[in-house]
Amino acid sequence: MLLVLAASAGAAEDDGATEEYYGAIAYSPTNRAHGWAYDYPSRQAAERRALALCGRHAEDCTVPVWFRNACGALAVGSDGYGSGWGSSRKSAEGQAVQSCRRYSGGCAVVRWVCTSR
Numbered sequence: 640m641l642l643v644l645a646a647s648a649g650a651a652e653d654d655g656a657t658e659e660y661y662g663a664i665a666y667s668p669t670n671r672a673h674g675w676a677y678d679y680p681s682r683q684a685a686e687r688r689a690l691a692l693c694g695r696h697a698e699d700c701t702v703p704v705w706f707r708n709a710c711g712a713l714a715v716g717s718d719g720y721g722s723g724w725g726s727s728r729k730s731a732e733g734q735a736v737q738s739c740r741r742y743s744g745g746c747a748v749v750r751w752v753c754t755s756r
Contacts, residue, residue, distance in 0.1 A: 660754035663705040664713045665689035666720060667697030673713060674700070675752045682707070706731075710753035716743030728753055 662677035663685040674692025679685035686702045693700035704711040704722035711724045712735035719742030723734020732748045739746035 658756065659707055660756050661685040661705065661707050662709075662711055662752055662754050663689040663702050664711050664722065664750055664752065665693035665700045665702050666713055666715075666722075667693055667700045668720065669699050670697050671715060671749075672696035672700070673750055675711075675750055677752050677754050704735075706754065708754055708756045710751060712748050712751040714739035714746045714748045716740070716746035719743035721746065 661679045661682045661684065664673060664675045666673045672693050674689045676685045676688035679688060682705050686705055689702060690700050703713065704724055706724040709724050709726055710728045710731040712722065712731035714721050714735035716739050719739060721735050721738025721742065723731050723738055725731040725734055728751050732751055735748055736746050
């Protein structure tokens with residue numbers, strides 16, 4: 640059973656200022672639970688939130704990917720997982736699948752998320 644939880648800090652309205660938006664995906668290799676967060680003001684805040692959401696269902700959650708003003712993805716296979724990030728969903732997913740294939744077969748993207756910028 641795959642458990643997923645997400646959270647957004649809520650992007651500020653565009654006031655012309657260049658803001659940094661962070662995201663992260665947390666994953667549990669034991670039960671495949673994962674949590675994600677996007678549009679947080681810092682890497683630490685995004686990672687903390689993703690871990691907290693994943694941690695509701697597993698004790699061994701880690702953050703395989705974080706990203707800033709970009710997209711992140713998590714791919715899971717029969718014997719492992721991989722992650723990636725990029726300027727687009729397609730790029731992040733491609734990197735995640737490629738990373739997963741180094742460790743496992745049957746890899747597929749189970750989560751992707753992008754920040755607002």
